[in-house]
Amino acid sequence: MKLLVTGGAGYVGSVCAARLVEAGHEVVVVDDLSTGHADAVPEGCRFVEGDVSEVAGSLLGEGFDGVLHFAAKSLVGESMQDPAKYWHGNVVTSLRLLEAMREHGTPRLVFSSTAATYGEPDEVPIAETAPPRPTNTYGATKLAIDMAMASYAASHGLAAVSLRYFNVAGAHGRFGERHAVETHLIPIVLQVALGQREQVQIYGDDWPTEDGTCVRDYIHVTDLADAHLLALDRAKPGEHVVYNLGNGTGFSVKQVIDTCREVTGHPIPAAVAPRREGDPAALVASSERARLELGWTPQRPDLADIVGDAWAFTRQALRV
Ligand code: UFG
Numbered sequence: 001m002k003l004l005v006t007g008g009a010g011y012v013g014s015v016c017a018a019r020l021v022e023a024g025h026e027v028v029v030v031d032d033l034s035t036g037h038a039d040a041v042p043e044g045c046r047f048v049e050g051d052v053s054e055v056a057g058s059l060l061g062e063g064f065d066g067v068l069h070f071a072a073k074s075l076v077g078e079s080m081q082d083p084a085k086y087w088h089g090n091v092v093t094s095l096r097l098l099e100a101m102r103e104h105g106t107p108r109l110v111f112s113s114t115a116a117t118y119g120e121p122d123e124v125p126i127a128e129t130a131p132p133r134p135t136n137t138y139g140a141t142k143l144a145i146d147m148a149m150a151s152y153a154a155s156h157g158l159a160a161v162s163l164r165y166f167n168v169a170g171a172h173g174r175f176g177e178r179h180a181v182e183t184h185l186i187p188i189v190l191q192v193a194l195g196q197r198e199q200v201q202i203y204g205d206d207w208p209t210e211d212g213t214c215v216r217d218y219i220h221v222t223d224l225a226d227a228h229l230l231a232l233d234r235a236k237p238g239e240h241v242v243y244n245l246g247n248g249t250g251f252s253v254k255q256v257i258d259t260c261r262e263v264t265g266h267p268i269p270a271a272v273a274p275r276r277e278g279d280p281a282a283l284v285a286s287s288e289r290a291r292l293e294l295g296w297t298p299q300r301p302d303l304a305d306i307v308g309d310a311w312a313f314t315r316q317a318l319r320v
Pocket of ligand 1: 074076114115116138166167168183184185186188200201202203204214215216253276279283
């Protein structure tokens with residue numbers, strides 16, 4: 001297929017673009033490099049630098065079989081401080097993309113949605129049938145886009161899939177996480193192991209969980225990317241389907257730090273800090289639907305493998 005990958009210079013987008021090229025697809029990446037890196041665009045892709053809302057229309061006029069839409073603002077904290085950046089950057093851009101797809105008859109869309117659409121769940125594991133009640137602007141904007149996709153599927157025959165990611169981590173060879181402002185747990189802990197930070201702060205140890213720290217479902221970025229390829233094949237005209245992507249196993253912040261200690265051999269000092277605003281206690285996915293309908297089976301579900309791949313990438317990126 002000829003595919004447009006928005007945000008293909010970012011973390012998840014670059015891994016997915018690499019997998020698409022490996023699978024023999026023709027890939028065009030569009031990215032404004034606001035958070036991505038030009039050197040992260042995989043070999044074999046055509047790269048167009050620009051804002052999706054401005055360039056998607058003319059690009060799609062060339063004729064594409066589908067779009068994988070990763071380009072987005074994705075910091076929960078920032079979305080609460082500057083909601084306009086998220087409503088414009090995520091929702092307005094995606095609406096323009098949907099219109100451009102309709103205008104040019106692009107048949108398929110696979111979208112990066114998020115577990116943040118669910119907010120504080122009533123029960124875990126979380127199924128796609130759980131009520132979406134986002135507790136932050138980031139999650140609200142992603143949910144709005146999911147809903148717009150459902151409308152375009154129903155009214156215009158779009159074949160649409162929203163993939164709701166849980167906590168993405170790990171790396172795919174030379175493609176990994178390189179955020180200018182790092183807020184995610186595993187890369188932060190690895191920065192401590194590298195000596196770039198003195199310690200990791202544990203945001204609260206009084207949560208209603210077994211060891212008192214927050215529980216999350218970590219998924220390897222390569223497994224996540226593979227679900228996109230399956231979703232592309234599964235997408236049906238006139239249907240919008242949502243799939244949760246996680247391993248179905250929760251790890252606490254303390255367990256993640258312990259695993260990083262084992263993988264790196266570094267003591268990794270940690271200190272308990274106040275809770276972070278907006279954090280749910282536990283988020284674990286039920287990915288039964290993806291397993292049954294997409295035939296998706298994660299290949300690297302072990303946390304030690306996920307951390308090991310992130311560690312190898314970090315050391316290679318810094319040449320240490
Ligand atoms: N944490 C710490 N210390 C840190 C960083 C994180 O204790 O220095 C904790 C957080 O409080 C949380 C856990 O580690 O309990 C994981 O935090 P991350 O920031 O790595 O990830 P989140 O669970 O907050 O967010 C992820 C995605 C979001 C998505 C969300 C869905 O990064 O994009 O899952 O709930 F919205």
